[in-house]
Amino acid sequence: MRRTLGIVALVVAGLLFLPSTPAWAQKGPIKVGMLVPQTGPLAANGKDMINALELFFEEQKYRLAGRDIKLIIEDDEGKPATGLTKARGLVEGQGVHLITGPLSAAVGYAVAPYIDSKKVPALYPIVSGEDITQRKRSPYIVRVGWSSGQPSHPFGKWVYDNLKYRKIAMIGYDFAFGWEVAAGFHRTFEEAGGQVVQKLWPPLGTADFGPYLAQLRRDVDAIYAVFSGADALRFAKQFAEAGLKERLPLIGGGTFTDEHVLRSMGDEALGIVTALHYSAVVGTPANRKFAQAYEAKYKQAPSYYAEGTYVAGVALKAALEATGGDIESVDKFLAALRRVDLSDAPRGPMRFDDYGNPVQNIYVRKVEKVGGRLQNTVIHTFPNISQFWTYKAEDFLKNPVYSRDYPPCKSC
Amino acid sequence: MPGAARRGGWVVAGLGTAAVLLAAAPLFLSSYPLTLLTQALIYAIFAMSLDILLGYTGLPSLGHAAYFGVGAYAVAILATEFRAGFWTCLVAAVAAAILAGALFGPLAIRAVGTYFLMITLALGMLVWGLAFRWVSVTKGDNGISGLERPTLGPWSFADPTAFYFLSLVTFVVSAACLVVVVRSPFGMSLMGIRESEARMRSLGYNVWLHKYLAFMLAAAFAGVAGFLWAYYNGFVSPVEVQLVTSVEALLMVALGGSGTLVGPALGAGLIVFLKNFVSVYTKRWLLILGGVYICVILFAPGGIIGALKRRPR
Known part of the structure; x- marks a missing residue:
């Protein structure tokens, strides 16, 4: 029984000595947290998303608006509860400045109230659930993908x-x-x-x-x-x-x-x-360049999962350049993000409506x-x-x- | 029996230290580890409830998430649609879980062993199907969101620390209830059924009734865990009632040591820990989890607690 005690103590002690980074570390790298399914039935599409965002950051040499980018990827397994726990880990454990992802609408709806409560900007590249930018819209969530009915x-x-x-x-x-x-x-x-x-x-x-x-x-x-x-x-x-x-x-x-x-x-x-x-x-020039680079690196044509997540990167870059790399002032950053008007996204011209969904x-x-x-x-x-x-x-x-x-x- | 007394002393000391550490956790843990500890406590209640069936009565259920989910859905529906308060939700969650257990019990406990496993699996899938397809009530695949943490009189549980204490108190009360039950004559009879059903029957025990009561008891505490889980996440979705949730609970019990109550709680803590910390360092964490299980099955079939008990004192 002494050993039982020992194990209990070890677990608690393990929790105790976790690296907890303060979320407000000023002007260090910008931490981008990505929620994406890496296991389960949606893993293949999740891989497309990771590929594309990594491609974008590599093209930018992991620097946007003069600041280093640190990408942290977490597996949400396509499950809402796991997604929420991982979102907590990203925000409270790792202190990310921005969340991008997820893929499944159920995970998207599940983490939205949490994102609201923590006032963390989020870019949804794939989730197309209508109400994310309609009846349950959030000031902190901007969608670079689509709403299901839009096309x-x-x-x-x-x-x-x-x-x-x-x-x-x-x-x-x-x-x-x-x-x-x-x-x-x-x-x-x-x-x-x-x-x-x-x-x-x-x-x-x-x-x-x-x-x-x-x-x-x-x-x-x-x-x-x-x-x-x-x-x-x-x-x-x-x-x-x-x-x-x-x-x-x-x-x-x-x-x-x-x-x-x-x-x-x-x-x-x-x-x-x-x-x-x-x-x-x-046929846009940006898409020719994107599709070619994607195909050269990953040996396959990009899916809309890939392009959507790539555009999340493009939009992030534009917003950061507008605020001079300031992502800590969340309201200022969100305002800049919502004003982003892209002429050079692979999919063609794109801007946001007043509800945070693309007009495209x-x-x-x-x-x-x-x-x-x-x-x-x-x-x-x-x-x-x-x-x-x-x-x-x-x-x-x-x-x-x-x-x-x-x-x-x-x-x- | 001085040896037993000494051992008893160790148990008390161990539980006391654990209680002090858990109570003091908010002082030295930042908010994220604290929410994970909350999660571990909720899962611990869930795993202990399953242990009543698996460890004490010898009924391996693969559909235990059904009662967890029914409890969680009861809270989610009442709190979002009817603005129901803390006690209403708690009572409703437990009642709904007991009701589900009372309905499914007679179907399941007719069988034993693998057949019991299969019937409970089917019943669990039934509840999942309802959650997924009965959209007007459960909101289907998107789940019910927008659930706010409850208030109780002067206390609000919106704050992670307050909610942690709510979970801790619920955990302690549940654990105490379950310990009382398994040490009672009723609990002893359950263990008797586990060891030899035929002998218990020939001794004049109503085996069916014992099993039925154990089934409803397990369902009730799974409902308690579901109640906390719904508030903890602020939403409920069909994933909560999926097979994987049931399997995870089984693994927690097996890992910690079935038939011990402490074991499943420990197993729950370990799995939450592995899932959320190891996965930061490697996405192959499932491989590590698998490895741990294989080791447990090969070298410590009685789980962690079982392995400790076997050591010479």
Whole structure:
């Protein structure tokens, strides 16, 4: 029993002698804390995020606005509670000046109140949960990524006007991300005059889409799909194997054919039309440079996870240069960050709206094979798209957040 | 028996020192280690509740996170939707966990061994499915956020130190209750069931009822842990009821030593420590955790406490 005591004492003593750095160490390096899944099902996408931010800092020689940058990466495992604990570790244990990440919306929502309470600036490059910059927005969180419905709004109208589809069946992830992406499209497509006649929601990680493919209505002009990662891969493949590819065109949310999954897709992906704020082949000079450098270093085309996190770096640099490297005056830094107007982000021009979400180009992309490799060829560009599309922000925010039941499916 | 008396003295001295150290921790710990210590205490309650099933009754449950999660969700829903206070939430969390245990118990305790493991796993997944899919109540995958720390009369637990003390007091009270239970005749009968169910039955004990009560008791204290956990994080999501949470609790019990109560608490502390400090230095911390487990299973199957008890005195 004496040893039990010894162990208890050791654990407590271990906690006692932790290095606790004061958070207000003036004018040392700027500490950037990154929350990202390094283990679990989202680890591959998390790797893209780390790659891109490291690439950016290496290009800047780990110096921004005359100050050294120290990057601290923590694994949130894609779990909210772990993410929150790691965020605490970054802020209170390591004294970071800024948090960037995470990837999963659930982690994003979980750490937001903590970020608020500690008044730490945060850059969200990937989390697209609508309410992060809408009904639950925070003065400390600026999003350099997108809101789920942002690409879907213009796309819905575009599909009605240009592809002339009138009836569509939808299939997508059965959680907030899937509902929100689909709902944005649903809303503008029906407002343009089209009809969504079916919405199917398979769970995350569905191995066999057979039962869902059998249910999908055949009397429609196209199928709209929202998936990503391995689910996107399996869905596209099984859709083709079921002989549906010849009969029904596939369109969908941008992650469905994003480069992170397009790398592993085959010819079954050809012709899929999706919308997103990025494609690895966007023709801006900044993107040519970024995509080339990324490909040279990591031997693959950058995904939107990579570009988004890279832009977090670009925005951080611009804000720091505006404040002369002062990140300790949080309010001043946040004001500068929100005023950032980038002309040279890889995705094209980008600035922030009053709610901390980017106003940016939305690209309609079609999967084509160029030089033996699949790519998202841009077939139409919508400039200056905000998260509210053409609606007034106040009216938009009066509606409930997009969900499985909103907007209601009138023609189902 | 002078040896036993001396040993008893050591136990008292050890627990006393631990209590003093824990009570004094806020004096010398900065806020981050203190929040981790809070987390360790909450997990310790959770692991001890599982120990009632695993260590004392011999029922290895793989779905214990269900009761933890039910408790946490009860708090989250009541506190955000109905602005319920401290006591309402505490009572509701424990009641909800007991209710879940009362419903699942009869299904689970019909089986033993691996089958018990599988049934509890399935029941745990059922609760996870509810948390994930019943969006109108649980907010689905995004979870319920915006939960504020409670106040109790003149005290507010918003401050990390105050919340630490709340967790510490809850931990001490829970531990005391559980110690009383396992030392009572009821606890002895549970151990009897663990050793030989058939013999207990032939002696006239109502084995089913004992198991059922143990099941609900474990659920109740898991609910207490869930209650603290919801306030600690300020949000609840389906991950709390996932299989990994149940497995983690099992590992805490196994690491510390099942059937000892002190062991699971120690195991909880060790795992929180490994997870949050070792991971700062290496992202391969899971490998280290795995290594520790393999060593425990090979060299100390009774866990840390079991290994210490076996030493000659």
